[in-house]
Every structure is written in C-alpha cells, then in structure tokens.
Amino acid sequence: MTLRNRWRKTLSYIMLSLTGVCAxxxxxxxxxxxxxxxxxxxxxxxxxxxxxxxxxxxxTGGGMANAIVGxxxxxxxxxxxxxxxxxxxxxxLSEFGGKTFAFLVRxxxxxxxxxxxxxxxxxAYAVVVIPMHGNxxxxxxxxxxxxxxxxxxxxxxxxxSSVPQTLREGALALGASKWKxxxxxxxxxxxxxxxxxxxxxxxxxxxxxxxxxxxxxxxxYISSGFSQPTASLPVMIFLRATSPYDDWHRQAWAAGxxxxxxxxxxxxxxxxxxxxxxxxxx
Amino acid sequence: MATTAASSAPPSGGAxxxxxxxxSGDEVARLITLVFASIILVLTVGLxxxxxxxxxxxxxxxxxxxxxxxxxxPVTGQFGALPFIYGTVVTSAIALLIAVPLGVGAAIFxxxxxxxxxxxxxxxxxxxxxxxxxxxxxxxxxxxLVPLMRDYVEPFLKKTLGVxxxxxxxxxxxxxxxxxxxxxxxxxxxxxxxxxxxxLEVPTEQREAALALGATRWExxWQAVVPYARLGIFGSxxxxxxxxxxxxxxxxxxxxxxxxxxxSLFAPxxxxxxxxxxxxxxxxxxxxxxxxVELGLVLFLLTIMINALARxxxxxxxxxxxxxx
Numbered sequence: 047m048t049l050r051n052r053w054r055k056t057l058s059y060i061m062l063s064l065t066g067v068c069a070x071x072x073x074x075x076x077x078x079x080x081x082x083x084x085x086x087x088x089x090x091x092x093x094x095x096x097x098x099x100x101x102x103x104x105x106t107g108g109g110m111a112n113a114i115v116g117x118x119x120x121x122x123x124x125x126x127x128x129x130x131x132x133x134x135x136x137x138x139l140s141e142f143g144g145k146t147f148a149f150l151v152r153x154x155x156x157x158x159x160x161x162x163x164x165x166x167x168x169x170a171y172a173v174v175v176i177p178m179h180g181n182x183x184x185x186x187x188x189x190x191x192x193x194x195x196x197x198x199x200x201x202x203x204x205x206x207s208s209v210p211q212t213l214r215e216g217a218l219a220l221g222a223s224k225w226k227x228x229x230x231x232x233x234x235x236x237x238x239x240x241x242x243x244x245x246x247x248x249x250x251x252x253x254x255x256x257x258x259x260x261x262x263x264x265x266x267y268i269s270s271g272f273s274q275p276t277a278s279l280p281v282m283i284f285l286r287a288t289s290p291y292d293d294w295h296r297q298a299w300a301a302g303x304x305x306x307x308x309x310x311x312x313x314x315x316x317x318x319x320x321x322x323x324x325x326x327x328x
Numbered sequence: 329m330a331t332t333a334a335s336s337a338p339p340s341g342g343a344x345x346x347x348x349x350x351x352s353g354d355e356v357a358r359l360i361t362l363v364f365a366s367i368i369l370v371l372t373v374g375l376x377x378x379x380x381x382x383x384x385x386x387x388x389x390x391x392x393x394x395x396x397x398x399x400x401x402p403v404t405g406q407f408g409a410l411p412f413i414y415g416t417v418v419t420s421a422i423a424l425l426i427a428v429p430l431g432v433g434a435a436i437f438x439x440x441x442x443x444x445x446x447x448x449x450x451x452x453x454x455x456x457x458x459x460x461x462x463x464x465x466x467x468x469x470x471x472x473l474v475p476l477m478r479d480y481v482e483p484f485l486k487k488t489l490g491v492x493x494x495x496x497x498x499x500x501x502x503x504x505x506x507x508x509x510x511x512x513x514x515x516x517x518x519x520x521x522x523x524x525x526x527x528l529e530v531p532t533e534q535r536e537a538a539l540a541l542g543a544t545r546w547e548x549x550w551q552a553v554v555p556y557a558r559l560g561i562f563g564s565x566x567x568x569x570x571x572x573x574x575x576x577x578x579x580x581x582x583x584x585x586x587x588x589x590x591x592s593l594f595a596p597x598x599x600x601x602x603x604x605x606x607x608x609x610x611x612x613x614x615x616x617x618x619x620x621v622e623l624g625l626v627l628f629l630l631t632i633m634i635n636a637l638a639r640x641x642x643x644x645x646x647x648x649x650x651x652x653x
Contacts, residue, residue, distance in 0.1 A: 058544035065441065069442070072431070083468065158375070302468075305464065313455075
C-alpha cells in the first residue's frame with residue numbers, strides 16, 4: 047500500500063514537472079525565434095537596406111526601400127477601408143443588432159475570420175486583378191481589408207458590449223437619444239479596447255504574405271499610386287529567402303527582423319493600452 | 329446585446345413613434361451601421377460565389393475525379409487534387425500529434441500549477457508567439473529547421489525506426505515532416521491559450537473534491553479537471569487544425585513542392601495552400617487557374633467545417649462567442 051502511494055506521489059511529481067517543461071519549451075521557442083532573427087537580422091540591416099532599391103539577381107548590395115514604401119501603401123489602404131467598416135459593423139452588432147440578422151452577421155464574420163488568407167487572395171484576384179488586368183496595390187489592400195473587417199468588427203463589438211448597461215441607462219435617463227448615448231458614452235468608455243483591437247488587427251494583416259502574392263505582386267521600383275504592382279515586406283521575405291543568392295538571404299533576414307520587431311512592438315503597445323484601460327472598463 | 333434587441337425592432341406603437349425616433353437620429357444611426365454590417369455579409373457571400381463561379385471549368389471537365397485523381401500536370405492539362413489533399417491532411421495531422429501533448433501540458437501548467445504572475449507572463453509571451461507572421465516562421469525554417477532535420481532528426485529516425493516505410497526513403501530536409509514540425513510550432517499558441525482558458529473555467533470544487541478523496545495533485549488534474557474542460561480543449565485542437573490546414577507561407581517554404589504522393593514522411597510533397605501560392609501567379613491558361621481556384625474552394629470548405637465545429641465546442645465550455653484569433 048505504501049509502495050503504491052509512493053508511486054502515485056512520484057508519478058504526480060513527474061507528470062506535473064513535465065507540464066512545466068512543456069510550458070518552458072513553448073516560451074523558449076519565442077525567445078529562440080526572436081534571438082536568432084535579431085542576431086541574423088542585426089548583422090544584415092544597414093542604411094542601404096532601408097533606402098536603396100533592389101539590385102539585379104545575384105548582385106551584392108541594394109535594399110528594400112520599394113518594399114518598405116509598398117507595405118506602407120498597401121496597409122494604409124487596407125486600414126482606411128477596413129477599420130471604418132469593421133468599427134461601424136461592430137457598433138451595429140453591439141448596440142443595434144436584433145436577433146436574427148445580427149446572429150447572421152456575427153456568424154459570417156467568424157466564418158470570414160477563419161478563411162485561410164490565401165483563399166482571400168483568390169477572392170481579391172477575381173474581384174480586382176482580373177477586371178484591372180494586372181497586379182496592383184489596390185488589389186492587395188482590398189485583400190487585407192477583407193481580413194481586417196471581421197477582426198475589427200468582432201473586437202469592437204466585444205469591447206462595446208462589455209460597457210456596463212448602467213452607463214447607457216444613465217445617459218438615456220438624462221434624455222440623450224440612443225445614438226448620442228453611443229457616441230458620447232459607450233464608445234468613449236470602450237475606446238481603449240476598441241483601439242487595442244484595431245492595432246492587433248493591423249499588426250496581424252501587416253505580416254500577411256499569402257494574400258499579396260498574386261494581388262499586389264512585386265515591383266523592383268517604388269510604385270506611384272495604387273494601380274501598379276507593388277512590393278511588400280512579407281512577399282519580399284518569401285522571394286528573397288527562397289532565392290539561391292547569399293546576399294538575398296542576408297536581406298531576407300534583415301527584412302524579417304524589421305517586420306517582426308514592428309509586429310511585436312504593435313502587439314506589446316496594444317496590450318499596454320488595454321491593461322491601463324481596465325479600470326475604465328469594469 | 330440582448331438588452332438592445334428591443335429598440336431595434338420597429339415599435340408596435342406605430343408610425344408616430346417611428347417618426348419620432350427618425351427625428352432623433354436613432355433610426356438613421358441604426359440604418360447606417362446596418363449598411364456597414366451588411367458589408368460583412370456581402371463579402372462572405374461574394375467570396376463563396378467567386379470561388380464557385382471561377383472554378384466552373386474544372387468542375388465540368390473533371391467532376392468528382394478532380395478530388396480522387398493524383399495526376400497534376402499543367403502541360404497536358406490534367407488536374408487532380410489528391411496529392412495536395414494528402415499533403416495537407418498528413419502535415420496537419422502530424423503537426424497536431426506534436427502540438428497537442430505539448431500544448432495541453434503547457435496549458436495544465438499555466439492554469440493549475442504556475443503562480444498567477446508567472447502564468448500571466450508566460451501567457452503574454454505565448455500570445456506574442458501567435459502574432460509572429462507566417463513568412464517569418466518560414467524564413468527561420470528554411471535556414472535552421474531544414475538543416476537540423478536533414479542532418480540530425482531524420483537520420484536518427486531512419487536509423488531507429490527505418491523498418492517502417494513512413495520513416496524510410498531518401499532524406500532531403502524539405503518534406504512532409506519538416507512542414508509538420510513548423511506547423512506544430514505555429515499552432516501551439518492557439519492550443520495553449522484556449523485550453524488554458526477552458527481549464528480556468530473549471531470550478532475549484534472539482535479540484536477540492538478530488539483532493540479530499542485522497543487523489544494526488546496529478547490525479548486530481550488529470551481525472552477531475554481535464555475531463556471537465558474537455559470540450560474546450562477539443563475546441564482548441566480543432567481551431568489549431570483549421571489554422572494548420574490553411575497555413576500557407578511557412579509550409580510553402582519547406583514542403584519541397586512535389587505534386588505526388590509519397591509514403592515516406594521525409595519525402596517532398598505539396599499542400600493545397602502551397603500549390604496555390606506557388607502556381608497561381610504563373611498559371612498557364614484558364615483551366616490551370618480555375619483548377620487552382622477549385623483547390624481554394626476545397627480548402628475553404630474544409631476549414632470552415634472544422635472552424636464551425638471548433639467554435640461550437642469552445643462556446644459550449646467558455647461562453648466566449650468567438651475565440652480571439
């Protein structure tokens with residue numbers, strides 16, 4: 047009996063320490079990724095990388111100014127389209143939604159959220175690239191906007207509906223109309239959460255390469271306007287990393303580091319905004 | 329949400345009340361936001377319609393043999409999806425075999441054992457891991473994971489388990505197994521964070537009751553807490569599966585790009601998402617493009633079915649409508 051109990055205790059210790067090992071492994075992966083990328087990227091990033099255009103294949107030197115500007119163009123477009131639509135849809139879901147229609151919209155938003163990003167690329171290809179006869183920043187921006195809309199809508203809804211009902215009742219009792227209540231009480235009360243959701247959404251689409259491969263394509267020069275093929279950092283990393291040239295690999299590391307640091311910085315900033323706002327929320 | 333339902337329906341009081349609300353701007357605001365909300369509906373329906381309409385050619389030409397043929401040859405115009413479906417399913421399944429024990433183990437540690445401070449710090453790091461873009465996993469995989477698998481892991485597996493055909497054959501580094509490992513790393517954060525939440529929802533009485541009956545800490549966790557949270561844990565696994573099936577960039581960079589079926593896990597293969605990423609831009613002719621779109625449709629149907637299942641399971645345990653992705 048005591049032997050069995052001792053075994054049970056030992057087993058308990060073993061299994062519980064194993065779960066600890068699992069957790070440490072998971073976190074270690076993050077630091078391995080971050081460390082290795084910064085180690086390789088830091089040696090590779092230089093002033094040319096940020097300011098020069100790419101050179102022809104195999105030549106040493108050159109940079110990714112085209113991709114940095116291009117990414118900015120595409121994300122700007124996606125943000126301008128996606129955030130307002132997502133925000134307004136979120137307001138509808140949280141404040142005006144009835145039963146059936148809101149359920150349907152919510153369901154569709156979740157469905158759209160789960161669609162693989164490459165499939166969204168096909169959609170943007172069919173809707174924009176085919177009619178425009180070619181790759182363009184608009185096609186890429188639209189593809190990313192389609193991803194951003196459901197993310198923003200659901201996070202806006204989530205944070206707005208967590209605003210206490212008593213706040214709304216207070217404003218309504220003072221004679222404010224419903225939309226005035228929303229605009230002056232509910233949205234300000236939830237603004238940190240809404241902003242957090244938006245930043246996380248933009249950070250998520252900023253790293254997407256799959257929907258851009260055949261919508262915005264690639265361009266060795268800085269594209270003017272939104273109707274030309276446009277380079278972007280994620281697509282550039284893909285093309286450089288899978289190329290056979292050492293110097294292009296070096297540039298892939300540099301671009302990877304820049305992209306990862308931007309995305310992680312946005313994520314940390316978003317979470318800081320939220321954690322400081324919790325007092326307002328509850 | 330429930331409380332606002334009353335105001336959205338047309339009031340029974342009649343036209344006068346409605347006019348009053350129109351003047352106060354409420355009805356206008358409702359209609360404007362309604363239009364924006366409908367955009368989501370239009371986009372989703374449009375997406376499905378476009379996938380369906382743009383894949384009519386191979387659907388008529390091949391019918392269901394598209395799904396069962398393993399011949400993919402753009403030059404002769406023969407398109408069969410089986411190698412890609414096989415690659416997608418195999419890489420995702422192995423990824424889950426690796427990620428589920430690790431992820432559930434880590435979730436148990438974070439919810440049951442770790443002090444709150446360490447738990448929230450680790451959870452923060454793991455959520456950051458989920459934010460790393462796919463193409464960056466691919467970049468790291470090409471230059472670190474592929475050599476590691478080629479020089480150490482795969483020769484070791486071949487030496488010890490080589491009699492099984494799955495672990496036989498030539499070693500390239502690029503192939504199913506490497507893709508599965510990178511997918512496991514990418515799905516791990518989803519499994520951990522959602523399983524952890526499901527475990528945190530388990531009432532303390534459940535643990536106390538088991539401990540009071542003389543169970544050890546592990547027995548209480550494994551026999552009383554984990555079964556209680558099983559729906560949420562399964563939900564997290566299905567969500568991870570849906571992610572893995574649709575994952576594109578990282579897999580494309582390490583799968584090896586060979587459109588045929590191999591028994592060996594070391595062999596290069598292909599997945600649905602990877603072939604779309606690689607061939608779409610340079611597709612030769614409409615039939616090729618449309619076959620790729622039909623592959624997209626297959627992938628879409630596969631992922632939404634699994635996603636729907638995942639969300640049902642997660643809602644059932646944590647009442648948290650949609651898992652934040």
